[in-house]
Amino acid sequence: EPEVTQTPSHQVTQMGQEVILRCVPISNHLYFYWYRQILGQKVEFLVSFYNNEISEKSEIFDDQFSVERPDGSNFTLKIRSTKLEDSAMYFCASSDEGYSNQPQHFGDGTRLSIL
Amino acid sequence: GNSVTQMEGPVTLSEEAFLTINCTYTATGYPSLFWYVQYPGEGLQLLLKATKADDKGSNKGFEATYRKETTSFHLEKGSVQVSDSAVYFCALVNTGFQKLVFGTGTRLLVSP
Numbered sequence: 001e002p003e004v005t006q007t008p009s010h011q012v013t014q015m016g017q018e019v020i021l022r023c024v025p026i027s028n029h030l031y032f033y034w035y036r037q038i039l040g041q042k043v044e045f046l047v048s049f050y051n052n053e054i055s056e057k058s059e060i061f062d063d064q065f066s067v068e069r070p071d072g073s074n075f076t077l078k079i080r081s082t083k084l085e086d087s088a089m090y091f092c093a094s095s096d097e098g099y100s101n102q103p104q105h106f107g108d109g110t111r112l113s114i115l
Numbered sequence: 116g117n118s119v120t121q122m123e124g125p126v127t128l129s130e131e132a133f134l135t136i137n138c139t140y141t142a143t144g145y146p147s148l149f150w151y152v153q154y155p156g157e158g159l160q161l162l163l164k165a166t167k168a169d170d171k172g173s174n175k176g177f178e179a180t181y182r183k184e185t186t187s188f189h190l191e192k193g194s195v196q197v198s199d200s201a202v203y204f205c206a207l208v209n210t211g212f213q214k215l216v217f218g219t220g221t222r223l224l225v226s227p
Binding site: 108 | 149151156157158159161166206208209210211212214216217219
């Protein structure tokens with residue numbers, strides 16, 4: 001069964017450094033998403049992306065965050081200047097359509113630890 | 116706004132026991148409802164979904180019915196197995212939007 005893959009599985013970064021989290025969505029999917037889960041808290045939506053544009057974003061997704069689809073297969077989340085509170089598990093997801101009734105398929109996540 | 120409330124965990128059961136995990140929601144429109152499961156060390160996997168009132172989603176022996184009158188989507192399974200031990204998340208997507216709104220998750224522990 002096709003799956004979403006995320007790399008790395010664990011990223012450790014010094015505060016203030018830039019970090020890029022990478023995702024390969026399912027190949028025929030057109031909608032891409034990032035979520036995060038701070039330890040012990042809810043899974044929170046960050047951003048959705050379609051046709052090379054952000055289609056929806058949360059208040060968490062401020063100017064420190066950006067997303068990109070640099071080629072036909074990768075989808076990346078960049079945090080420009082990391083803060084301690086950015087430490088979390090980051091999940092990428094994809095779906096073949098953007099309708100609310102279409103399930104989103106998740107990767108295994110990248111654990112980001114900011115020191 | 117939109118929100119999902121799940122029962123606190125952990126839920127601890129013996130193998131073959133009946134499972135219910137309660138989920139209620141608040142939404143301004145007509146949301147689609149989902150249950151996701153997260154096994155240790157893994158990502159979120161879709162377990163089942165229901166997209167309109169009175170729909171029943173089912174998969175791997177799990178069921179949940181979309182109840183508009185009680186704004187609920189409780190997860191049930193007639194006989195749990197040790198392999199069902201995981202964290203279960205109830206979630207919604209409101210009509211016209213794409214973002215999943217998750218509950219806090221309920222950890223299920225099944226002992227032999």
